[in-house]
Amino acid sequence: METIVSIKPLLAVLVSLLVVPILVSSRAPNVREAWTFVAAAAKFLIVASMVPTILNGAEIVYTVAEVIPGVAIKFRVDALGMLFALVSSSLWIVTSAYSIGYMRKLKEHSQTRYFCFFAFALSATIGVAFSANLLTLYLFYEMLSLATYPLVTHHQDPEARSSGRKYLLYIVGTSIGFVLPAMLIAYNLAGTLEFGRQGFLAGTGSKPLMALLLVLLVFGFAKAAIMPLHSWLPAAMVAPTPVSALLHAVAVVKVGVFSVVRVLTGVFGTEQLLALNFSPFILLAASVTILVGSFIALSQDNLKRLLAFSTIAQLSYIVLGVGLLSPKGMTGGMLHIAMHAFGKITLFFCAGAIFVATGKKNISEMTGIGRRMPVTMAAFFIASLSIIGLPPCGGFISKWYLVLGSLEAHQMPILFVLLFSSLLNAAYFMPFVYKAFFCAPHEAMFKNTVEEAPMFCVVPLVITALISIILLFYPQPFFRLASMMVQAITGT
Amino acid sequence: MKITGLIIAILAGALLIYATADFPGWGDAASPASTHVSPRYIEKTMEETSVPNMVTAVLADYRGFDTMFETTVIFSAGVVCFILLRVFGSEEPKESLYRHVLTGVTIRVRAGGEIPPDSDDFERIDVMWTPFDLIIKTMCRILIPFIQLFGLYVIAHGHHSPGGGFQGGVILGASIILFAISHDLRTALRRIRERIDALLCATGVFIYAGTGALCLLLGLNFLDYAALASILGVDPITARSHGIFIVEIGVGIAVMATMIWIYNNVSSRGKYDEGL
Amino acid sequence: MGDLIQLLVAKYNYWIYITLMMIGLYAMIAKNNLVKKIVGMNIFQTAIILFYVSIGSKKGGTIPIIEHGHGAAGSHVVHAADYINPLPHVLMLTAIVVSVATLGVALALAIKVYERYNTLEEDEILAQIREK
């Protein structure tokens, strides 16, 4: 395992920050959006340029400053981080395209602020992905919470205000109330916060203390939306759809899950978790979230809220997979970060596109929309397949590995949970899709004239839909990265 | 409030009394206070500074730095009183009262009206009942020069007898304040204008601090009067004595001017009218 | 009893200053009138000054000025025991000046308060503030 010192991770983080002043100063929208694209592309290229190194089994390290003895603000790019960074940075490009179409069509106010904080949020996301220790991760985690607040409350109306309160209360409250003390206790136990192969807390404290830390850290990263700390996510759906799409389907929630994964693998270490036999607890929390989330999703009429609850459920797949502590299960969980990201962002894009084109938010008002927006709804169908975990979509792979993992770990209940939740997913997606296309003419609510959303909206969602199909047949490099990470952790 | 005050006061008192148990008795020549640091002052002052009055020597030389800031405290108090109270451009009243000194007749002058210029027969008064007391004024006129002379003596003779800048300065200031009380503030202000007075305050402290800075420029530490020897053309010991004298003068000026300044502002609430 | 008398006699200077200090402190906290508080403040400071000066005293010591010391510098030896300790006096010169300065500032502030509220009774002032 060679480590290469390079400034690339820092650049990857900073590139979108550096563009912020330009965005602020640029008067013309076109210039502004051009620069957004430049930043997104640059970010993606920098991240991508590191992929080969990582695939060769190396690690890229960069230390910014040692702030506390033994703890530095430090970046380390490993397989898992690379996987996450790749997903989010690539999706930023499509999302910026989509935002342009969306925001312009709806003539949203103060778009400059919007794009600035979007760039800001992306920096934080990449920072989380590349952070080498708990402090750095915490730093960027908080940065993300703050950067996303103006995006969530973009409309600045009373509804946004109350949801914003809820958002900040859950996210910042837990991070200060749970994560910070846990971090300090951990530091005083271990004297370091560096994510280790076996977890830096391995064999430092008594079991009760470990249990406390586990609870604090797993629930503390409330962005993972593990129940009962999930209700900020539906509330955050007041945001403009692109925000929901990238942040609440990909960046923010995935940052939460990613942090939890880091905690499980890097802080506690799988051996220790197995030794202490904490796995059931994690699995329980995850399973409950999956099932309850899916059930609530069934009852939703507002499309975005439905997607939100589906997200809550899907996120716990990742926790579940890692919580299985079996190689295949972890592979599946990590893969699901990518698979779910592409699927879910497509769904959100579709919801947004429908809203842009028709102004409709509720499923009950969308009967027969497939005739008006065939492309969008086709994409929606593909993406929902991916979420349910059926071929021909990437979601199938990750779910397949999860199933294998549960078998490997001899956790039959989990197997049941997985299959049953897949049924639930189908149950809340398929009727809508069916009604959209094959409804009786008299109950169709739209004329048959095809009238799609603007190009900027449609192209991105088509792309992401296609990608989530491609991922089934060519899951590289994500699969490779995930399995590398698992190897690194389990040493097998 | 009264109860709490009582409790607090008693607690503090009890604590302090409790501590006195370990104190040396009164006037105990063997107490640490009289044996650790002070003996050097007593025994060495003469040969180190050639000032017989140890208090003056310690005040202005050994601990001269304290004293400089002590003067600064007075100065800042003056500035604070000024900045708090002084009201500029207080509008002239509709009509002003004048008293004809010889007859004691009070006359009203409407705004714009003029009393005969450059005549000492009239004096401005603010209220009808302002008393006119010839005896007091005359006595003070006679006394004040002697008071001031004494003040100068106290400053100058601080080396050899109780006294020094503060005491002398206060006496000088008191003489002017006496003048202001016996006559009225306007008359006193005609003797020492506000601006002059304020400048004197600064000058006094400046003399002190400047002397110290001069020593610093001459290559020794701040306030190390020995450095002045090269300028004054005397041996370092005598230079110290002279240095002490210079700063005492500074202190005197500062204290005098500040006393007057504070009195002016406080007595007339910053309006600079008749005053008390 | 006897030794208590002894103690009192030996250290009555401290008792006096402490009593004064308590009076001053009480006045500062309990009095309602702002100027009375200022008076209490001065009593307090004076008490401390007395305390310091009493530290300096020495039985059989005279004022710390070497008589006809001028001219023949150090011609005759000076014994520390013969002179009282000059240091507390120096310190208290400073303390006196400080208390005078504080007094001046306090009076100026009191005048400002009086100009605004036409009273120096604290409770009346607070009442006026409250009803605003």
Added chain:
Amino acid sequence: MSEQYPALLVVVPLLSALLISAAGWLKKRLCFPIAVVALGVAAYASIGLLIRVLNEGVIIYRLGGWPPPWGIAYYVDHLNGLVLAVVSVVAFINLIASQKSIEEEFPEKTGAFYTLYVLMVTGLLGIVVTGDAFNLYVLLEIASLTGYGLIAMGQKDRAPLASLNYLYMGTIGACFYLLGVGYLYIVTGSLNMVDIARILPPLYQSKAVLTAFIICMVGVWLKMALFPLHAWLPNAYTYAPSASSSLIAPLMTKVMIYVMIRLILTVFTPQFAFSNLAISNSIVWLAVLAIVMGAILALAQTNLKKMLTYVIIAEVGYMVGGAWLGNRAGMTGAILHIVNDALMTLCAFMVVSNIVYKVKGYAFEDLKGLLRKMPFTMGAFVIGALSIIGVPPTCGFFSKWYLISGALKAGHYGFMVALLFSSLVNVVLFFRVLEISYYEPFSNHHVGDHHPEPMAEAPLTMLVPLIIVAAGLVLVGLYTGDIVNHIIQFAIPKGIV
């Protein structure tokens, strides 16, 4: 010249204060430049001093050339080297930032105001640099007297009374300190801190020393407004003019904290304070009380400035508690927090003075729509708020980090909980302010323009220093490691682990 820095540090501001007051009568235009030069030189000297201390260790400067304990001596070590740098830099930045507001508020008394300003800085620097217990008292009085004046210049109807109450409390505090010094003098016969520390050990059991310690502490606590001795602070700081409050609020309490730490570390050694007396635990609980009460009272406020003053009271609790935890981490946190809190408070109060300068008010309803109207000011406010809340990478996080780990090491979980609690309360406090300025449309009854231009920022002379300070908050945060490893670590005696 550099060996004269300790003297210059204090003397240059003093002399120039005199020049300023003269200039106030002769040529008003000169006042500000002189002040800037004076504080600039002071800042330069203090930083030079800090660097020299880092290279050569403790610097001793004999004033008047007399050897201590007979003469007064300045001792500059890592502890006060650091604090000196902070004090002088903060004062310098704030001076530049507040020129406009000063000249707007006191057109004809600018000279006197600058004089007091510079004198106060002189006093604060003197307090920090001196090694003589009594000299400290004199400079304390200078700082206090000028402070009373600076505060009383504020709002006509409230400031004088607030300042007068401050004066009562401050005088009691200073007198207690003076008494304590007297008690020390009577048993040791010396006024020099190091000398006292040398003589004290055999006297640790003496009642007089104990009493001296207690009354010194009480006096200092009065001055730093440690709950429940805080009553004077909120009004005094709230009704003071912008320029004064943004000078006094960051510095006065911090300097008093420094004095407390200096008394503990140098005069009455830690061994006496922490081991011989079994009071440190209860004092930490007092600090906990201060933090909690400060936070709760802050919640009850309806105007920004007063809210901040209660935040200061809570912060004082942080530092007192950290210092009294009696272990290295806690003491590090306390000293680090002196630096950070000075900067944080400066940032917050400079924001307030910008707001006051533009919208003539600091009540919550005056803040409506400011996030759009004064984006840079409010941006700086956000950073300051983050730092006070304790979000990385702003410096506030790291001092809090040390404080909490100190609490953990000392096993004092109450203090840890209090710190987390106040962080959460701070989130609420500042988030409330930002919500108002973010959601509500701009409307102002003071200025009266209901259709304002989209952006009306404060003038650059106020804005640039503010932004520099805000950036400083982050930079100091990033360099915490260096500050601790190269400075604070040496400021704490080996005895404390």
